[in-house]
Amino acid sequence: MPRVKWENGARCAVCLTFDVDGETVWMGRDPSLGGRPIHNSMGAYGPKVGIPRILKLLKKYGLPGAFYIPSWTVEKWPKMTESIVKAGHEIGHHGHIHEKPYQMCDAEREEELLVRALEILKRDTGQEILGSRTPSADPSVHTMSLLKKYGLLYHSNMMDDDWPYYHDCGLVELPTKWSLDDFIFFAHSTNPPLGHGIRDPESVYSIWVEEFEGTYEEGGYINIMCHPQIIGQHHRMRMLERLIQHILAKGDAWIAAPLDVAKCWASQRKAPKARTARK
Numbered sequence: 070m071p072r073v074k075w076e077n078g079a080r081c082a083v084c085l086t087f088d089v090d091g092e093t094v095w096m097g098r099d100p101s102l103g104g105r106p107i108h109n110s111m112g113a114y115g116p117k118v119g120i121p122r123i124l125k126l127l128k129k130y131g132l133p134g135a136f137y138i139p140s141w142t143v144e145k146w147p148k149m150t151e152s153i154v155k156a157g158h159e160i161g162h163h164g165h166i167h168e169k170p171y172q173m174c175d176a177e178r179e180e181e182l183l184v185r186a187l188e189i190l191k192r193d194t195g196q197e198i199l200g201s202r203t204p205s206a207d208p209s210v211h212t213m214s215l216l217k218k219y220g221l222l223y224h225s226n227m228m229d230d231d232w233p234y235y236h237d238c239g240l241v242e243l244p245t246k247w248s249l250d251d252f253i254f255f256a257h258s259t260n261p262p263l264g265h266g267i268r269d270p271e272s273v274y275s276i277w278v279e280e281f282e283g284t285y286e287e288g289g290y291i292n293i294m295c296h297p298q299i300i301g302q303h304h305r306m307r308m309l310e311r312l313i314q315h316i317l318a319k320g321d322a323w324i325a326a327p328l329d330v331a332k333c334w335a336s337q338r339k340a341p342k343a344r345t346a347r348k
Contacts, residue, residue: 072232072288072289073232073233073333073334073337073338074107074330074337075288075323076325076329076333077143077197077321077323078321079227079286079321079322079323080285080313080319080321080322080323081284081285081287081288081289081290081291081322081323081324082289082291082323082325082330083281083284083290083291083293083316083324083325084135084225084243084290084291084292084293084324084325084326084330085127085132085133085134085135085154085186085293085295085313085324086134086135086136086137086202086225086292086293086294086295086299086327087123087134087135087136087137087295087296087297088114088138088163088202088294088295088296089115089120089136089137089139089142089149089153089163089296090112090115090139090142090204090287090296090298091113091115091116091139091141091142091145091146091298092108092112092113092142092145092162092296093108093112093139093142093166093167093204094112094296094298095105095108095111095258096107096141096167096205097110097139097164097166097167097168097169097205098167098263099261102261105227108258110221111258111298112298113298114297114298114301115296115299115301116142116145116146116149116297117149118297118300118301118304119151119296119297119298119299119300120149120152120153120202120297120301121278122298122306123295123300123301123306124152124153124156124158124227126306126309126310126313127156127310128156128157130219130313130317131323132158132313132324133157133158133159133325133326133329134158134159134324134325134326135158135159135160135161135207135326135328136153136158136160136161136191137160137161137162137163137200137201137202137225138153138160138161138163138205139163139164139165139166139167139186139188139204139247140164140165140185140186140189141165141166141167142186142194143189143190143194144193145157145192150193151316154194154195154341155194158326159196159200159327159328160188160190160194160196160198160204161198161199161200161201161225161327162183162186162190162198162200162201162202162216163186163201163203163204163206164182164186164203164204165182165185165186165189166202167205167212168204169183169203169205169207170203170204170207170208170209170212171207171208171209172207173209173320176209176211177214179209179211179212179214179215180211180215183215183216183295184219185217186216195290197220198221199220199221199222199223199328199331200220200221200222200223200224200225200243200328200331201216201223201224201225201329202224202225202294203226205226206226206228206245207274208224208226208227212224212237213236213237213238213240214240216240217236217238217239217240221240221332222240222241222243222328222332222335223240223241223243223327223331224236224240224241224242224243225242225243225244225245225292225327226245227242227244227245227318228244228245228246228247229244230242230286231243231244231287231289231290231336232244232289232290232316233290233330233334235310235333235335235338235341237326237341239335239340239341239342241331241335243290243292243327243330243331244292245292245294246292247294248276248280249277249280249291249292249300250294250295251273251294251295251296251300251305252296254267254270254272254273255267255273255299255300255305256296256299270304270305270307270308273336274308274311274312277293277312278312278315281312281315281316285319285322290330290334292327293312295309314337328345
C-alpha cells in the first residue's frame with residue numbers, strides 16, 4: 070500500500086527537475102575555468118539551446134517542471150530566466166556561483182551567499198523561493214537549518230531514502246539519486262578531465278525507466294535530475310521524451326512540480342519539533 074495519498078488518486082509522483090547551472094558549474098569547480106572559452110561555451114549551451122528545447126517539450130505534454138538556478142546565472146541570462154517564469158514553472162535556489170557549502174569556511178559565509186541568492190531570485194523571477202538544491206549535492210551541516218530559517222519548505226539532494234522525509238529542523242527533503250542524474254552519465258571535459266566517457270542514451274533510458282517502474286509498483290516518488298547543458302542535446306531530449314511518454318501511458322502517474330509534491334507529502338505528515346539539522 071502507498072505510504073501517502075498522492076493528488077487525484079495517483080499511483081505515484083514524478084518530478085522532472087533541471088539544474089540550470091550555465092557557466093557556473095565550471096566556475097564553481099575551478100574559478101580559473103571562468104575565463105576558459107571552451108568551458109564557458111559548454112555551460113552556455115544550457116541557457117542558449119537546452120532551455121528552449123526543454124520548455125518546448127514540457128509545453129507539448131502540458132507538464133510542470135522545476136528549474137534550480139544559481140543567482141549568477143539568473144543575472145547573466147535574464148531572457149532565459151524570463152522564459153521559464155512565463156511558462157509557469159517553479160524556480161528553485163541553487164547557490165550563487167554553484168558554490169559547495171561543505172567546502173565553505175563557516176556558516177556565516179554560507180548564510181551570506183544564501184541571502185544574496187534568494188534576494189536576486191525573488192527580484193528577477195517574482196517568485197517566492199521555497200525549494201533548494203545544493204550545488205554538486207554537497208551541503209554542509211548548517212545547510213538545512215539555514216534554508217529553514219529563511220522560509221524554504223524543502224531541499225532536494227540527499228540520497229538516503231526513496232521517499233520524502235523531514236529533516237530534524239522541519240525542512241522537507243525530496244531525495245534524489247546519482248543514477249537519476251544525467252550529469253553522471255553524459256558530462257565530459259578533456260582538460261581538466263571529468264567524466265568516465267559519454268554513455269549512449271539507451272543505457273540511461275533503461276536505468277531510468279526501470280527505476281520509474283519500481284517507483285510505480287511501490288506507489289512512491291521519483292525525482293529525475295537533469296542539466297540543460299547535458300540533457301539538451303538532440304539524442305538525449307529524444308530519450309527524455311520517450312521516458313515521459315512511458316510515464317504518461319500509465320494513466321495514473323502524477324507528474325508534478327517538487328513544491329507541490331512537498332506540500333502534498335507534508336500535509337499528511339507531522340513535522341518534528343525544531344532541533345538541529347539532520348546530519
